[in-house]
Structure formats: structure tokens, C-alpha cells
Amino acid sequence: MEKIRFGMIGSGWRAEFFIRIAKALPDIFELSAVMIRDKEKGMKYAKEFDINVVQTIEEVEQTKVDFIVISVNRTVTMDYLQKLFKMGIPVLCETPPADSIEKLDKLWELYKQHNAKIQVAEQYFAQPLYAAWLKAIEDGMIGEIQNINISSLHAYHGVSIISRVLGCEFVNCTISGKKFWFEATETYGRDGMVFDGEVKKFPRDRVTLEFENGKVAFFDFAGVQYHSFIRTRQLNIQGTRGEIDDMTIRYITKDGNIPVTQELRRIDFGAYNNQEWAHYGIMLGEKFLYKSPFKFPRLNDDEIAIATCMYKMKDYINKGIEFYPLKDALQDTYIGFKIDEAVQENKPIKTTTQIWNQ
Known part of the structure; x- marks a missing residue:
């Protein structure tokens, strides 16, 4: 190539x-x-x-x-x-x-x-774990998606995942929410782990997005989650035939309607005695829901996702195959602005159809 x-x-x-x-x-x-x-x-x-x-x-x-x-x-x-x-x-x-x-x-x-x-380059859809979750949904494992509870990404980043999961990219919604402030001990930052035991106040937004097609997103985010060992990231997606609950997927088989519970498992090279040091993929039972598009990349999950966007640019330029179009980015950013507005004013806000979707 x-x-x-x-x-x-x-x-x-x-x-x-x-x-x-x-x-x-x-x-x-x-x-x-x-x-x-x-x-x-x-x-x-x-x-x-x-x-x-x-x-x-x-x-x-x-x-x-x-x-x-x-x-x-x-x-x-x-x-x-x-x-x-x-x-x-x-x-x-x-x-x-x-x-x-x-x-x-x-x-x-x-x-x-x-x-x-x-x-x-709104890359989260291409992060290994998010990509695995989206593949499970695409394969119909948990049926028609009804709602999502996401506590891992802020503003437009969270909206980008909500939109893809619910299939509500350009559906109008009513947004209601409130900002809270809670104390937490800082444990990690961009420069590494923190051990001074300093307690700080961090904002936390609790928001509900009710879409006109009946689907609902529960959005819950505190900025400290990005860099903390004591504040977890969480995701729950419920469909008509199952749910995704972080690393657990519960679903009903297509043959026999048998309820099954399985755990997602990361395959990472470089642990123990293996020398490659790279992420390979994510498995559910005996099949892969995600494989890295790169051979032995010495990259973290976010870098793999950004690299995936860069890699997809070639097909976009040569063949017109879009992976995150401008109109999607504008819509997700717009919803992010409206979330901020609903939280700041502490009252329901209704979105309207914008020029990029007319």
C-alpha cells in the first residue's frame, strides 16, 4: 500500500x-x-x-x-x-x-x-471497546436498541456515541438536566499518577435526552472520570433482546431464545512473556467483535482510534467513503451545546432541525 x-x-x-x-x-x-x-x-x-x-x-x-x-x-x-x-x-x-x-x-x-x-476525527466510535460494542449492536445481538446510559465521555464526544448507538443522528429531542458538584481525591493527570491526596470539587452533569422516536439517552458525566483511578467509566445499552453492561453482554439466542451471558475479553500482546506489546482485538466467546486494523501497533486505544480515522481518509479521498461526515460532527456538536444550555439553565431544552439536515 x-x-x-x-x-x-x-x-x-x-x-x-x-x-x-x-x-x-x-x-x-x-x-x-x-x-x-x-x-x-x-x-x-x-x-x-x-x-x-x-x-x-x-x-x-x-x-x-x-x-x-x-x-x-x-x-x-x-x-x-x-x-x-x-x-x-x-x-x-x-x-x-x-x-x-x-x-x-x-x-x-x-x-x-x-x-x-x-x-x-471524532474517533471514539473507532476505539477498540466502543467498536466492539457497536459491532455487537450491528450484528443484532441485543435486538432493537431502546436506551443508553453512558458515563464515560463529555459533551459532543458522548453525543457521538449516543447517536450511533440509538440510530438517532438527526432526530430532535428534549434535553433536561442539572449540574452537581462533588468532592473527590485526585489520583491521576496528564503527567501521570498523583499521590498528594488533594481533594478537589468536580462538576457532574446528569442529563436525559428524550428523542422524538421514543428512544432515550441517560447522560451522566464528571470531568474527573477521564483521569481517575477511583471514578469509573460506565456504559449500559438495553435492547429488546438483551443488554450491554460494560464488559458483559446478555442476549437471547436466535435459535431457541435461550438467555446467554458472556464477557468481553481483550487480547493484548506484550503481557507476561510475549514480546510484541500491542492490542490485537476484543473477543466475545469464540469470535472477535473487534480486531485492530494495524499489525502490532504500539499505541493506546485512543491513538488506535485516531489512526483508524487517518487510515480511512484514503478511501474517503479516493472513493468518497465517509466515516464521520461534517454534518454528523455539526449535529453532535450542536446537541452538545444544547446539553450545556439545559444544564446551565436547569430547564428542558428542545432541539430543532438545523440547516445541515434540511
Whole structure:
């Protein structure tokens, strides 16, 4: 396979994911250039990560990229997207694509105006465990999905999973919820484990989304969950013939209607005496619900998911096969804004059909 050659705009914490992926999978990806406008900062970045850093989009384009990743603060994403659309360069945009409903509308109009090529790296559907859950649903194991209780992802990230699970991508809903504050001892951060025993207050949103087709999502999230050893992530999905409850799937067999309970099992190389150190897949009983698309990737689950989005860009550019279209990203971000509004105002909010779904 010909290498996927990409450039990038951005130098934040999220941008580093794309650099690690390119270095971990050099036979698949080639990062040709990173754009950082500040020359001094760019020189330091180039030295730290051993990559080519330039100051303009035109310089990135000259490296003959298949697409450009935008990984910058959402307040300035629009400016870069508008320029890339005009230049006709395919884009993989880090989420979210805008910071207000007005900008979401403007972005959709720009997309249509330039017939732009863009997909969004809202990657959670491609994380191994989420992908396994979605495959179980796709296979009809638990029947028609009725509701989801998710406590693992915030705002538009959580909405993206809710939408896929319930099949309610563009169905209007009524959102009600409230924000609470609870104390918890901090145990982990982006720099590693924390042992000082400091107790902090963290917000927790409890939200219900009632869709017009009768399906319901119970959304429960506290920011501390992303980095904590004492606050778990939880997911429960109920269908007419079973349920997914974290690592347990309960279902009724198609032949004989026999109730069965099975556990999901991760297959990871590198534990004990195995030397490869990589995630391989997730099994339920004797079959795989998920296999990593990469051979022995030394990547964590989130990096595998982002790499999957990058890998799918090739088929999107060449064949038009979308994996996370702009309209889906706009809708999920819009619902995320409405969740914030319902929580802040502590009253029910009804969503309406937006221009990208008319």
C-alpha cells in the first residue's frame, strides 16, 4: 500500500497524538510538515519531535500531502478551514469544528460553497471497546436498541456515541438536566499518577435526552472520570433482546431464545512473556467483535482510534467513503451545546432541525 502522506496545523497536546501515530506506523503514515506560525516555537517543536516544521499552509501543501490535519483551538478552526476549502485541500479536522451554533451554520455554508472534502476525527466510535460494542449492536445481538446510559465521555464526544448507538443522528429531542458538584481525591493527570491526596470539587452533569422516536439517552458525566483511578467509566445499552453492561453482554439466542451471558475479553500482546506489546482485538466467546486494523501497533486505544480515522481518509479521498461526515460532527456538536444550555439553565431544552439536515 502506498503511504498516506499528511500535513498538520497545530502543536498542542492533541496534535502530539498524530506525531506519535506517524512514528509508530511509518509504513502506513508519513507526516511531511507541521505548520506553526511562531518561528521560534516551531524550531523548538521541530527539535523536540524530530519533524519538519514550516510557517505557512502553502509550505505544507508543497510537500504534496494527501490531506491536512487541523488540530488547533476551536476558536480559530474556522479560519483555517475556510482557507483550506478555498485551496481545495482535503481536511481531517480535530473536534469540535466550531465554538458556537452560528459558526456551525457558517461552516456548513462554506462547505457547500466550496464542495469541500472534509471528515472529522471524532474517533471514539473507532476505539477498540466502543467498536466492539457497536459491532455487537450491528450484528443484532441485543435486538432493537431502546436506551443508553453512558458515563464515560463529555459533551459532543458522548453525543457521538449516543447517536450511533440509538440510530438517532438527526432526530430532535428534549434535553433536561442539572449540574452537581462533588468532592473527590485526585489520583491521576496528564503527567501521570498523583499521590498528594488533594481533594478537589468536580462538576457532574446528569442529563436525559428524550428523542422524538421514543428512544432515550441517560447522560451522566464528571470531568474527573477521564483521569481517575477511583471514578469509573460506565456504559449500559438495553435492547429488546438483551443488554450491554460494560464488559458483559446478555442476549437471547436466535435459535431457541435461550438467555446467554458472556464477557468481553481483550487480547493484548506484550503481557507476561510475549514480546510484541500491542492490542490485537476484543473477543466475545469464540469470535472477535473487534480486531485492530494495524499489525502490532504500539499505541493506546485512543491513538488506535485516531489512526483508524487517518487510515480511512484514503478511501474517503479516493472513493468518497465517509466515516464521520461534517454534518454528523455539526449535529453532535450542536446537541452538545444544547446539553450545556439545559444544564446551565436547569430547564428542558428542545432541539430543532438545523440547516445541515434540511
